[in-house]
Amino acid sequence: MKVFFREAEIDDLEILEFIERQCFRDPWNADMLSSELSMSHSVYLVLTDGENIFGYLSYLHILDELHIMNVAVLPDYQGNGYGRLMVKRIIDDAQAKEAVAITLEVRESNYRAQKLYEGFGFALAGTRPHYYMDKENALIYWLELGGDIQ
Numbered sequence: 001m002k003v004f005f006r007e008a009e010i011d012d013l014e015i016l017e018f019i020e021r022q023c024f025r026d027p028w029n030a031d032m033l034s035s036e037l038s039m040s041h042s043v044y045l046v047l048t049d050g051e052n053i054f055g056y057l058s059y060l061h062i063l064d065e066l067h068i069m070n071v072a073v074l075p076d077y078q079g080n081g082y083g084r085l086m087v088k089r090i091i092d093d094a095q096a097k098e099a100v101a102i103t104l105e106v107r108e109s110n111y112r113a114q115k116l117y118e119g120f121g122f123a124l125a126g127t128r129p130h131y132y133m134d135k136e137n138a139l140i141y142w143l144e145l146g147g148d149i150q
């Protein structure tokens, strides 16, 4: 199946909200997503085959860094390489924008996402205690660009 990224639009809010509810313990609602979509430094891309949407990614571009906000694949489509495609896309975008580093926070219990990022060379750089609403710690990852990227 041929899949590609396209910019998320206001008409995608319903599916974005659905993906949030399916993928996260503290999902964003349509209002939060809508205000993020309108911000000039935030990028929201959906992964689609032109008909169905399988997931979405979002990041902030601040100065010379990208901050990954979300990488989410609907449960029925997980395990097919889409998560890797999304991280690869973010790294490609970062290089095109001449960013020097990419960072993100991930739940301490989210081994699957940690493995995904580590596979691209992201390195654990610290923790943010009680970062999430349910008080779970966040792990902070960084990828410095310019080195070897897999």
Ligand SMILES: CC(C)(COP(=O)(O)OP(=O)(O)OC[C@H]1O[C@@H](n2cnc3c(N)ncnc32)[C@H](O)[C@@H]1OP(=O)(O)O)[C@@H](O)C(=O)NCCC(=O)NCCS
Residues within 6 Å of the ligand: 023, 024, 070, 071, 072, 073, 074, 077, 078, 079, 080, 081, 082, 083, 084, 085, 104, 105, 106, 107, 110, 111, 112, 113, 115, 116, 119
């Ligand atoms: C994390 C997530 C994006 C991965 O998406 P995916 O499409 O399933 O991932 P892929 O099929 O591309 O697999 C990428 C890597 O994830 C890891 N992975 C995938 N399935 C896994 C599983 N069942 N168990 C453990 N690790 C797994 C592997 O490291 C895999 O790399 P590999 O195949 O080279 O070994 C997806 O599970 C998801 O949306 N989770 C909920 C939202 C979330 O936690 N997002 C991250 C927030 S920071």
